[in-house]
Amino acid sequence: MPTMAARSGAHSGAGRIILLLSLAIFIQALDRGNFSTAAPLIKDEFGFTNTQIGLLTSAFFFAYVPGHVLAGWLVEKFTAYRILTLGLTAWSLATFVTGLAGGFASLLVLRFLLGLGESTAFPASSKLIAQHVAPGRLASANAWTGVGLSAGNGAGIFAGGLIIAQYGWHLLFFVFGALSLLWLVPWLLTERPAPVNTAAAEAPDFAPGFTEMFSKREMWGAMCGHFCNNYSYFLVLSWLPLYLVKEQGFSLTAMAWLGGAVYLISSITGLLGARMLDGWIGRGANVNRVRKSGAIASLLIALVCMLACASGNTTLAVAGLLGYGLANGLGFFSIFSIAQTLAGPNAAGKWMGLQNGFGGLAGILSPIITGASIDATGDYRVAFLIAAASSLLGMFCWGVVIRKVEPVGWSKG
Secondary structure, eight states, X not given: OOOHHHHHHHHHHXXXXXXXXXXXXXXXXXXXXXXXXXXXXXXXXXXXXXXXXXXXXXXXXXXXXXXXXXXXXXXXXXXXXXXHHHHHHHHHHHHHHHTTOOSHHHHHHHHHHHHHXXXXXXXXXXXXXXXXXXXXXXXXXXXXXXHHHHHHHHHHHHHHHHHHHHHOHHHHHHHHHHHXXXXXXXXXXXXXXXXXXXXHHHOTTOOOOXXXXXXXXXXXXXXXXXXXXXXXXXXXXXXXXXXXXXXSOOOHHHHHHHHHHHHHHHHHHHHHHHHHHHHHHHTTOOHHHHHHHHHHHHHHHHHHHHHHHHTOOHHHHHHHHHHHHHHHHHHHHHHHHHHHHHHOTTTHHHXXXXXXXXXXXXXXXXXXXXXXXXXXXXXXXXXXXXXXXXXXXXXXXXXXXXXXXSOOOOOOO
């Protein structure tokens, strides 16, 4: 039996890993969102249409989505630590070089390479969380990576907005790309703790195949549910700067402050909500009911907020965007906790490769559909109504298609 000192050391080691994973997700969000923040200036400099902006935004996901399947397999074969190291290095360099882009073609290629590198982040982080965090603490651990995601989005739009307002968009990519590489220093120097989950420790090499995963109803419910969560998320992430500047008439500085507030709300909601839900489970509440309630509540809030944005009223739209921060914060840790519970520690990397990869399809469709609908109708109302419908479908996926949030039974053969 491990001594108290050994358990304390393992807990401390896992804590450092979670902190660095949160920072890696922060960097991922920062680098991914740079293009959206700079989109108003890039659009004007090159004379792009809304449809072209949508295509450039989606180019990231042309690599990001299939890259998840590859990353999930690589994480199980070569360890999550190594794959995340390679992935972060690749996407940081792609970010830096974007500052040198001279037109549509070069931006398209660099967005593709960025997506390929960033596809490693969530399969690797989910695998490590499932290995090193007790089941009753999954929401809290995932909330910290959610904070990294929201803080990265917020910092990207806030700091990025201020940088481009003062110095132009090229410097934004140079600065963020160079700073991202600094993460490798503490990551490579941090000791790797042993897994705390018994299943992972006893059968470290076992993971079910993709064919078996696709045979599970829960896998399809989680993939479709994740897609529905992501549709509104990628609409806001991709189009918020342009929406506020071009549609609502905000200055770049005002856009930066409001956009930052959306993601600050998301971060706070994620931490407080995760602690509350984990607390309920710790006091004996039904795990299935708690995990599903978090996912469904987030989509219900998103539904109301997207309808507010579709109203066309500036006050309601701003309130809807700020309210969406609540939905995003609550949804992130909920859907990742559900995935890690269903998959178990040995399958979490592959499972999240499929689930988040399928969810990433929203990153392809949402920006393109949004851009096309704006060009066709002249405003954003139809785009927000589509996002509201997606939230409604997602509630069905998490609540009905997934019958019960509990570990899926895997064959050993």
